[in-house]
Amino acid sequence: MMRSIDRLLSSRLFLKVVSVLVAVLVWFYLASDRGTEIVRTVTVPLEFLNVPVDMSVSSGVREVDIQVSGTRETAFSLTETIASQIDLKGLGPGSHRRPVQAILPSGLRLVEVSPPFVDLDLTRLGSRVLSVRLLVPDGLPPGYRLEEQRVAPMEVTVKGPEHLLSSLENVWVVPTLEQLLQEKELTLPIVSSPDRDQRTPFMIEPAEADLSYSLVRGFPRRVVPVRVELKGDPGKDFQVEAVVVDPPELTIQGPLESIERIEQVFLGPLDITGLSADVTRVVTVEDPADDVQVVEDPSVRVRILLAGRTERRLYAKVPVRLSGRSIYPGWRVEPSEVSVILEGSPSDLDAAEVKGSPVDVYVDVTNLVSQKITVPVKTTLRSKGVSLADIDPPNVTVYALTE
Numbered sequence: 001m002m003r004s005i006d007r008l009l010s011s012r013l014f015l016k017v018v019s020v021l022v023a024v025l026v027w028f029y030l031a032s033d034r035g036t037e038i039v040r041t042v043t044v045p046l047e048f049l050n051v052p053v054d055m056s057v058s059s060g061v062r063e064v065d066i067q068v069s070g071t072r073e074t075a076f077s078l079t080e081t082i083a084s085q086i087d088l089k090g091l092g093p094g095s096h097r098r099p100v101q102a103i104l105p106s107g108l109r110l111v112e113v114s115p116p117f118v119d120l121d122l123t124r125l126g127s128r129v130l131s132v133r134l135l136v137p138d139g140l141p142p143g144y145r146l147e148e149q150r151v152a153p154m155e156v157t158v159k160g161p162e163h164l165l166s167s168l169e170n171v172w173v174v175p176t177l178e179q180l181l182q183e184k185e186l187t188l189p190i191v192s193s194p195d196r197d198q199r200t201p202f203m204i205e206p207a208e209a210d211l212s213y214s215l216v217r218g219f220p221r222r223v224v225p226v227r228v229e230l231k232g233d234p235g236k237d238f239q240v241e242a243v244v245v246d247p248p249e250l251t252i253q254g255p256l257e258s259i260e261r262i263e264q265v266f267l268g269p270l271d272i273t274g275l276s277a278d279v280t281r282v283v284t285v286e287d288p289a290d291d292v293q294v295v296e297d298p299s300v301r302v303r304i305l306l307a308g309r310t311e312r313r314l315y316a317k318v319p320v321r322l323s324g325r326s327i328y329p330g331w332r333v334e335p336s337e338v339s340v341i342l343e344g345s346p347s348d349l350d351a352a353e354v355k356g357s358p359v360d361v362y363v364d365v366t367n368l369v370s371q372k373i374t375v376p377v378k379t380t381l382r383s384k385g386v387s388l389a390d391i392d393p394p395n396v397t398v399y400a401l402t403e
Helices: 002-010 012-034 072-077 177-182 346-354
Strands: 037-049 055-059 063-071 083-087 094-099 101-103 109-114 117-134 144-152 155-161 170-173 185-191 203-205 208-217 221-231 238-246 249-253 265-271 279-284 299-308 311-319 321-323 330-334 337-344 359-364 372-376 378-381 386-392 395-401
Touching: 055 155, 063 072, 083 094, 117 144, 177 185, 177 208, 221 238, 221 299, 265 279, 265 299, 311 346, 311 359, 337 346, 337 359, 346 386, 359 372, 359 386, 378 386
Parallel strands: 037 083, 117 170, 221 265, 321 359
Antiparallel strands: 037 063, 055 117, 063 109, 083 101, 094 117, 117 155, 144 208, 155 203, 170 185, 185 208, 221 249, 238 299, 279 299, 311 337, 330 395, 337 386, 359 378, 372 395
């Protein structure tokens, strides 16, 4: 009996029959499961329709969840064609709340849209022409610098919301350090923010710029002016008219953060005490900082040019004397004293004062007939290097004395 059963189980006919039965059972299972309805949630991007030409739309919602139901076959095969839309037709600038429309293929039934409404802002668009700048956010390796940098185009047109556009000063090309080390010419996207990952609502035309450069080993350089510090004063009759430095600028090099702090290189102080003629001096410029060096010949020629110095001195209450003969026995002068300002070099003024009063003040009464008359005040200077700058008053009144 057992042998008969074993022969039956191992026979080809039995195996064929079992295979057919299993296939039939699987077919019935799949056929029955295919008609079973399931619920599935799909996340799809949000699309805005009928956006006004002169406006931009912004919203915190970029994707929505759409829950649909359908047969297992339909739910898995048609979900890629599901879409979500918001119609902006007829809307003006400002904040709006709009319903989300789910676009479904036939065979699927909508269960839920999350969120069902979306808050959005419509903003008028503006445009500006901005400069394209290069930024290396990761910095260069120590000892390297960029030279001969050229960005083309140098300016682009940026369009975007007017209230945000006014805050932009430049746009950027932002290469990675790896790109700079591997290439000498790059074509890079132009971005409105140095942060590569930040999404911004701006449109830039053209969207890309060509960058060419030379990557040079060595510290960066900077050209700065040379300033001369003087000590003391020249001779008392002289003043400094000009200080001429040759060359007027020097190139320094060092770490970027160090050379950016140096606005100029100072010489001196140079002592000019008692100087009475133009002079030329050769001065060696010292390094402006421990980590910053002067690249070229550190020697510069400094020419100090002098000019004559003049000053004015006030002499108050200078008596007015009478000069000349008249038909009257005497005259009275009012006012009898005046103020005089003389101009000259300090040495000439000092020399004039040594001789007494540096100026003689008088009125000429020769041939005067009127008993009362206003006449100009006259002066005689007692030193050649001195000139009259002012006299107050310039005229006085003389009265004839008849007795």
